[in-house]
Amino acid sequence: MAMRRILMTTVFLIGWSAAAVPAQDAILPASVIFATSTGYWEDDGNAPDVERAPTGAEKVVDPAGKATQRHGYYKLFAVRQADRTSKVYLQQIAQTETGPAIASTVELQEISDLKPYITDIRPENSNGIIKEPGLFATIYLKTDPNAEPDGWTVLIDEFGDITVQKATN
Secondary structure: OHHHHHHHHHHHHHHHHHHHOOOOOOOOOOOEEEEEEEEEEEEOOOOOOOOOOOOOOOOOOOOOOOOOOEEEEEEEEEEEOOOOOEEEEEEEEEEEOOEEEEEEEEEOHHHHOOOOEEEEEEEOOOOOOOOOOEEEEEEEEEOOOOOOOEEEEEEEOOOOOEEEEEOOO
């Protein structure tokens, strides 16, 4: 009887621990080291996506082909490369009836060309998505792993123009 209890307890604990530790899935790849969602954008459905739109961007359109008012927010994220440096991407996320959808994705070449070690990405504030068009975020990076990080700002104005520059105080 004692042996049976030990066996049952062992099976129960093994099953419980397996349920408590979910299998790793690809919701967010391990190479994404920093991400922030901030800012706001809207258009009439005819405007181009982010000006630097790369190939393969997922389009969000009405199935009937009609232009419809679109709106959403921006996502800024860093992806770590094999050499420990990072590439930085900007996405437009559209709010649709079925949930968020990627409207466009673009690499911020000004940052990626530095071959940076990203240490943080921060939005202008932590109040969530704002209702004013545009984006302001700061990327903290090092070009030398032993140096102090520098701040770089990413600014998208109300017209959708993107500016990436070293932060000034």
